[in-house]
Amino acid sequence: MNLSAFFPSRTISLYMVKMFLVRTFAVLGALVLVLQALDLLGESNKILAIDGNGDAEIWRYIGLRAPQIISTFLPFSVLLGTIVTLSQLNQNSEIISLKASGLSAHQVLAPLVIAGFGVALLSFSFNDRIVSRGTTALAKWKAAEYHPVPADLGDRSNVWVRGGDHLIEVDQIRGRGDAATLQGITVYERHNNSVSSILTAPAGRRDGDGWRVDSATRFDVASGKLITLGATRIGEGVRPDQFTLSHVDADGMSFGALSQAIDDLKEAGRPTKALEGSLWHKLAGPLSSVLMPLLGAVAAFGLARSGKLFIRAVIGMALGFLYFVADNFALAMGNLGAYPPFLAAWAPFLLFLAIGEAVLLRTEE
Numbered sequence: 001m002n003l004s005a006f007f008p009s010r011t012i013s014l015y016m017v018k019m020f021l022v023r024t025f026a027v028l029g030a031l032v033l034v035l036q037a038l039d040l041l042g043e044s045n046k047i048l049a050i051d052g053n054g055d056a057e058i059w060r061y062i063g064l065r066a067p068q069i070i071s072t073f074l075p076f077s078v079l080l081g082t083i084v085t086l087s088q089l090n091q092n093s094e095i096i097s098l099k100a101s102g103l104s105a106h107q108v109l110a111p112l113v114i115a116g117f118g119v120a121l122l123s124f125s126f127n128d129r130i131v132s133r134g135t136t137a138l139a140k141w142k143a144a145e146y147h148p149v150p151a152d153l154g155d156r157s158n159v160w161v162r163g164g165d166h167l168i169e170v171d172q173i174r175g176r177g178d179a180a181t182l183q184g185i186t187v188y189e190r191h192n193n194s195v196s197s198i199l200t201a202p203a204g205r206r207d208g209d210g211w212r213v214d215s216a217t218r219f220d221v222a223s224g225k226l227i228t229l230g231a232t233r234i235g236e237g238v239r240p241d242q243f244t245l246s247h248v249d250a251d252g253m254s255f256g257a258l259s260q261a262i263d264d265l266k267e268a269g270r271p272t273k274a275l276e277g278s279l280w281h282k283l284a285g286p287l288s289s290v291l292m293p294l295l296g297a298v299a300a301f302g303l304a305r306s307g308k309l310f311i312r313a314v315i316g317m318a319l320g321f322l323y324f325v326a327d328n329f330a331l332a333m334g335n336l337g338a339y340p341p342f343l344a345a346w347a348p349f350l351l352f353l354a355i356g357e358a359v360l361l362r363t364e365e
Contacts, residue, residue, distance in 0.1 A: 006110055007107065007110045008098060008103060008107060008108070008110075008111065012111075014111075016085070016089070016111045016112060017111050017112070017114075017115045019085045020082065020085045020111075020112050020293075021115060021119075023081040023084045023085050024077050024080075024081030024082075024119070025077070025081075026081075027077040027081055028073060028074060028077035031069075031073050031077060032070055035069050035073070036062060036065065036066055039065060040058070040062065040065075043061060044058060046145070046146055047061055047146045049146075050146050050147055053146060057146065061138075061141075064134045064138040064141070065134075067126070067130050067134045068131060068135060068138070070126070070131075071126065071127050074119070074123050074289065075285070075289055075292060075324070078116060078119055078288075078292040078293075079296055079316070079320035082295075082296035082299075082316075083296040083299045083313050083316045083317060085112070086112075086297065087299045087300075087309060087313050089300065090299065090300050090301070090309060091309065095300050095301065099301075105297065105360055105361075106360075109294065109297055109300070109360075113290060113293050116289045116290040116291075119289040120286040120287050120288075120289040120290055121286070123285075123286035124255075124282070124283070124286040127282065127286065128255050128282070131251075132252055132254045132257075133252075135249070135251050135252040136249065136252035136253075139252060156172070156173050156243065158170075161235070161238055163187075163234070164236070164237070165189075165190045165193075166235075167188040168185070168186070168187050168234065168235055168238065169186040169187075170182045170183070170185055170186075171184025172184060173240075173243045176240065176241075177206075177240055178206045180205075180206060180240040180243065181203065181204070182204040182205070182211060182243070183202070184203075185199075185200065185203070185204050185213055185234070186200050187199040187234050189218075195221055196220070196222065197219060197221055198218070198219045198221070199218045199219075199229070199232075199234065200216065200219075201216040201217075202215055203215075204234070206240060207233060209236055209237055210233045210234060210235050210237070210238070211234050211235045211238065212232075212233055213232060213233075213234055214230070214231050215230065215231075216228075216229040216230065216232050216234075217229060239264075242264055248265065250274075250275055250278035250279070251278075255279065255282050255283075258275065258279050258282070261275070262275050262276060262279060273334070273340075273341055274334060274341075276341035277331060277341040277342075277344040278331075278345075279341070280341055280342055281344075281345040283345070284327075284345045284346050284348075288327070291323065291353060291356065292320060294356035294357065294360060295316060295319040295323060295352060295355075295356045295359075296317075296319075296320065297316070297356070297360050298312045298313075298315050298316045298319070299312045299316045319352070319356070322352070323348060323352045326348040326352070327348040327349075329348075330344045330345070330347050330348050331344055331345070
């Protein structure tokens with residue numbers, strides 16, 4: 001099967017793609033300028049209130065915040081770019097000419113869908129390499145209240161880790177890697193899913209594949225006796241990064257880093273459903289750019305002179321807004337554990353894909 005037969009001619013396809021991309025990124029640029037200016041009005045006073053902060057810190061904030069705005073509003077810009085493009089083509093009777101030449105509605109939309117896929121790839125790469133790093137840096141800067149950010153030495157507090165059947169609680173871990181040290185250690189030693197003894201130690205350090213603790217004592221639950229152990233080893237196979245992963249910010253991590261963090265948390269025996277939903281959404285979110293031409297297609301078909309072109313454009317925008325509402329709702333339900341991770345990320349996309357197809361077929365008829 002010749003795939004090129006599914007598209008309009010090369011000239012028409014390039015013409016439609018150019019219109020679509022120019023209008024999409026024009027809308028995105030306008031939104032970013034307005035939203036960044038409004039956001040800066042609320043944050044500039046906080047930034048400049050710190051001694052030593054000036055224009056350089058303002059531009060640093062813009063450099064960190066603007067990628068977040070672009071990532072958030074790119075799918076919405078694709079929707080508006082689609083509606084403006086198709087409305088103009090319809091107003092100029094170009095859609096009627098394309099259909100009169102024998103093209104179906106899907107063939108008319110095919111160049112925009114392919115362009116949307118290209119935007120999705122660009123969006124994923126942008127989010128993975130730029131937005132994730134900017135989100136992490138901005139979160140740390142805000143946590144420091146726009147003061148210079150101290151170096152992250154890897155210190156974490158109140159961390160729980162699973163080592164085999166045992167649960168290890170650490171009041172504080174300092175440092176990273178093999179240089180990490182543990183303070184305030186409690187090991188709940190379990191057999192057949194019940195606690196048989198509790199080991200406590202004031203401090204510990206990395207020793208081979210495990211951890212060496214000093215001045216350890218063990219309380220035997222069955223006998224009620226407290227046994228002095230002195231120096232001993234715990235946590236065989238428990239890595240230092242399992243302790244330092246006390247908090248994982250999905251928005252501030254790349255796809256690969258988040259996937260690795262989820263694997264580490266699973267090995268540590270911690271819940272990962274919410275993070276798995278966020279991982280899937282790193283794919284589903286950018287792919288919404290492929291869906292927007294289908295949802296906005298209602299503005300393309302039907303007679304422009306009937307006076308209902310504006311109404312159809314509003315319907316297209318309403319479908320797009322409903323998708324974003326459903327997407328955020330499903331992701332929130334996934335974070336609460338009400339939806340499985342895959343369903344939380346992909347259900348809105350698949351649902352509105354079906355709705356868009358149904359509306360397109362009904363409109364074409």
